[in-house]
Amino acid sequence: MKGLFWFRHDLRIADNPALVALSRRCNKALMVYVIDPDWFRPTNHHSKHLGRFREEFLYQSLRALERELKKRKQRLVVKVGNPLVVIPELCKKHQIDLVSVTDHPGVYERQQVAYLMRTLPCEVSVSESFTLYLQSQLNFDKTTLPPTFSQFRKHIERKNILPCIPISAPDSLPAFIDERRDLWGGQEFVYDLSPYHGGEDAGSVQLNQFFWKTYGLKNYKQTRNGFDGWQFSSRLSAWLANGSLSPRIVAAELDNVEYRHGRSESTEAMFAELLWREYFQWMMHCHGAKMFAFGGIKDKRPLTTYYSEHYKAWEQGTTEFPIVNACMRQLNQTGYMSNRGRQIVASCLVNELGVDWRFGAAYFEQQLIDFDVAANYGNWQYLAGVGADPRGQRHFNLEKQAKEYDPDGTFVERWANASASESLLKY
Structure with a gap:
């Protein structure tokens, strides 16, 4: 039996049920990752899906995955293109019997799997491992999902729902199917992500x-x-x-x-x-798609719009608020910002600057080395008052935040003289 494993947000061997499922049923297999050129094109909110920091982290992760697969006499085939074109072409070319993939809550990720299940002549097997719990454990839909985190947590505790136990890596992998790789990750990155390293x-x-x-x-x-x-x-x-x-x-x-x-x-x-x-x-x-809507999951339209000069000042860390500028310059030069910093700059963009929260969320999507679609857009909706916060819109007192979390001004001072634009400096 011939299989195709489509790696997406599961770039590992351990605790990968979809990989184990394929390994148990197939004697030959393709291990595929698809880089979509659309990731590098600006969206309607002026940012790309994949910025330079996460791009390099992704390439490091893929190289690490390739090394692990080689140890098991497999290889990673990286293709460049629309995955809904690439995967069917590979299935047809190699007469694939089974496609195995890990479920992901992202809107596009779920649409992609649904399309393959409708159109491919072979079996498409979907496993869960991106979350702590299985769908069968929680069985939520949009009418039964607790409206706040506190209620979600109490539901978990009251019913004593336990996270899934991670499973071991497969003992062996099917023999590889020979397939040409596309060029990927060949460009030189002149900055260092360390201490971060993908894989x-x-x-x-x-x-x-x-x-x-x-x-x-x-x-x-x-x-x-x-x-x-x-x-x-x-x-x-x-x-x-x-x-x-x-x-x-x-x-x-x-x-x-x-x-x-x-x-x-x-x-x-x-x-x-x-x-x-x-x-x-x-x-x-x-x-689903309501996570990207201006009115959020509450269908509550905030009193904001797009002011280009306000947004640019925020993006480049040149606002009148030193703590916000420090956070944004840190983000632009390292691809990272603390959770506290993310809340502060989001509150500033929405409340002080009156800018549509989606532009901030899109910029985070581009810049953050740890971008996660659900956490990013869920947190931005929370701060903008259109998400899961029972108190409504969160408006931080920026001066008070700075005094409480940077009392001696060390953080602000460190980043005050940093470049306002994205840097190539070593982290």
């Missing part, structure tokens, strides 16, 4: 470092609102976003920490962050 091994190392080696997890409750540095947060979001790391592996490791050292405020805070990620995934799953 399954790098994600596992960071998990081990933060949970065990450096004891970062021990103080997470106290440090998580930091702005700068590497250790104040787990920094796992980038690997979780492209699937180099499974959220179920993170949850299992967290459970292991609590088993050995006991539960603490910091371990509870870390699990709460995993649950926030989970909640946004199910929001995307249930509400």
Whole structure:
């Protein structure tokens, strides 16, 4: 039996049920990743889907995946084009019997799988591993999904719903089917993403470092609102976003920490962050395209519009608010911004500058090394008052935020003289 595995947001070997399913049924297989040229074209909101930081992180992750596949006598075939053209062409050319893919809550990702299931003459098998829980465990739709995170969390706790246990990597993979690779990732990047490095091994190392080696997890409750540095947060979001790391592996490791050292405020805070990620995934799953709508899932149109001069000042970090400028310049030069920083700059764009939140969300999509479609758009709707926040629009006092989280002005001072535009400086 011939199979085709389509890697998307699951760039790993471990805890990959779709890969295990294919390996058990096929004796020959293609392992494919498709780079869509549309990712690099500006959208209606003036930003691209894939900016330079995440592009390099993606290429690093693909190279790491290729190395892991080679160890198992397989190879990664990277193609460039529309996946809904590329995948059917490969299936026809190689007479594929089974296409295996991991489910993802993204609107386009689900549409793509639905199209393949309708049009391909072969079987399309869909497995779940991007979320902590299975659809059968939660069984939410847009009418039954809890309207707030607090209610979602209480539902999980009340029913004692446990995250799925991660599964091992397959013992062996089917023999490879020979197929030409397209050129990919050949350009020279003259900046360094370190300490970030894409790939399954790098994600596992960071998990081990933060949970065990450096004891970062021990103080997470106290440090998580930091702005700068590497250790104040787990920094796992980038690997979780492209699937180099499974959220179920993170949850299992967290459970292991609590088993050995006991539960603490910091371990509870870390699990709460995993649950926030989970909640946004199910929001995307249930509400679909409404996650991108101006009025959000509430159908509540905010009193904002598009002011080009306000947006440009925000984007380049040249507003009248030093804390916002520091955060935006950090983002433009590193591809990262802390969770606290993201809330502050989002509140500023919507409230102080009166700009349509979707332009901010699109810019984050382009710039963030850890962009996750559900978490990004869910958080922006939350701040704009059109999402899952029971209090309505969140309006931060920027001066108070700066005094509370950057009391000595170190963060603002560090980034005050940084270039306002995207930089090629080493992180």
